[in-house]
Amino acid sequence: MPTLLALAGVDVPDSVQGTDVSPVLRGEKQSVGENAAFIETTRGPVGIRTLTHLYGVDKATKNQRTTAVTDDRYKFFDILRDPMQEHNLATEPSAVADGLRERVLRWDRETPWLEAQ
Missing domain, CATH: 3.30.1120.10 (Arylsulfatase, C-terminal domain)
Structure with a gap:
């Protein structure tokens, strides 16, 4: 959910679990977090x-x-x-x-x- 919210330009509430991987989808980064x-x-x-x-x-x-x-x-x-x-x-x-x-x-x-x- 954080990825979808970020792509939509919406702030991710602190209560939402998960990781925003939109930088990977946009080609800005190779990976996000520890990848496990x-x-x-x-x-x-x-x-x-x-x-x-x-x-x-x-x-x-x-x-x-x-x-x-x-x-x-x-x-x-x-x-x-x-x-x-x-x-x-x-x-x-x-x-x-x-x-x-x-x-x-x-x-x-x-x-x-x-x-x-």
Whole structure:
């Protein structure tokens, strides 16, 4: 919504979530913000994808309901060097992986799935 408002020449209210990407559409910038997307499925991994890396965490399930992460079932790929995601680098020390791991686990804690009533 911020992009549409900006393109229409309307100020974006503080209460509106999102990022104005109109400078990219107008060719004024190559990118806006950090260019990362969080990934989530109903019963499975959560992850984060940046321009250069993909980091995912397989979550434990109980009775087909997703619960907390219980062990180190992680996946980490260098998208630039390994675009087909054939070489999992999760077991190799990496400051990038550590940072992405913290971000995806924090995001998962802060945005839980709502249980059906």
